[in-house]
Amino acid sequence: NAGVMQNPRHLVRRRGQEARLRCSPMKGHSHVYWYRQLPEEGLKFMVYLQKENIIDESGMPKERFSAEFPKEGPSILRIQQVVRGDSAAYFCASSPQGGGNTEAFFGQGTRLTVV
Amino acid sequence: RKEVEQDPGPFNVPEGATVAFNCTYSNSASQSFFWYRQDCRKEPKLLMSVYSSGNEDGRFTAQLNRASQYISLLIRDSKLSDSATYLCVVTSLVNAGNMLTFGGGTRLMVKP
Numbered sequence A: 001n002a003g004v005m006q007n008p009r010h011l012v013r014r015r016g017q018e019a020r021l022r023c024s025p026m027k028g029h030s031h032v033y034w035y036r037q038l039p040e041e042g043l044k045f046m047v048y049l050q051k052e053n054i055i056d057e058s059g060m061p062k063e064r065f066s067a068e069f070p071k072e073g074p075s076i077l078r079i080q081q082v083v084r085g086d087s088a089a090y091f092c093a094s095s096p097q098g099g100g101n102t103e104a105f106f107g108q109g110t111r112l113t114v115v
Numbered sequence B: 001r002k003e004v005e006q007d008p009g010p011f012n013v014p015e016g017a018t019v020a021f022n023c024t025y026s027n028s029a030s031q032s033f034f035w036y037r038q039d040c041r042k043e044p045k046l047l048m049s050v051y052s053s054g055n056e057d058g059r060f061t062a063q064l065n066r067a068s069q070y071i072s073l074l075i076r077d078s079k080l081s082d083s084a085t086y087l088c089v090v091t092s093l094v095n096a097g098n099m100l101t102f103g104g105g106t107r108l109m110v111k112p
Helices: none
Strands: A005-007 A010-013 A019-024 A031-037 A043-050 A053-056 A065-068 A075-079 A088-095 A110-114 B004-006 B011-014 B019-025 B032-038 B045-050 B055-057 B060-065 B070-075 B084-094 B097-102 B106-111
Touching (some): A005 A088, A010 A019, A019 A088, A019 A110, A031 A075, A031 B097, A043 A065, A043 A075, A043 B097, A053 B097, A075 A088, A088 B097, B004 B084, B011 B019, B019 B084, B019 B106, B032 B060, B045 B055, B045 B060, B070 B084
Parallel strands (some): A010 A110, B011 B106
Antiparallel strands (some): A005 A019, A019 A075, A031 A043, A043 A053, A065 A075, B004 B019, B019 B070, B032 B084, B055 B060, B060 B070, B084 B106
16 A cells, blocks of 8 residues: 655756646545645645645645646646745645544655756 | 744753653644654654543653643653654644644754
């Protein structure tokens, strides 16, 4: 039973390029969360998705960032026209359902470096 | 005011010491509570759930006080391997989903 899989583990992009981060939730999990962590800082919530549905995107920057979780395939966090300040670790977590006493499980993260 | 607040530390303790962390949350409708552990540059991992009756797992004890809206984690007989950042997590219903809100983490350093 594979855990949450994120790829790539490390991603280097030049300023202005696009970054695509992928997250495959654990089997049977239909809820996905994306968090960003800057060096020496805590986890910052970005977006919460169900299959084909954005539940909460209050943590997403208004421009350049988007996320999706299609019916088939992984969840994608997309960052357009990356800037140096986007360099961070991006973690994805999944949970089996909404509501109730359900914990989330994290992937190993994607470390984005913008040069 | 942050939704979930923790003392960032660091807590520097000798091996064998007992150390306690607290976490306060602002949403009285919060449903579930957890402690996660994060090692440097790695993903957070679930340490334990927190129940109203309190729960213990080996050297770790978690307590929840709903009236005062705080959660605690007690670590007895600290080991060097306990050095990490401990994250308090609170969940609440949002649009029929289950929002996880993380505290900023408390850093623990156990020294020989």
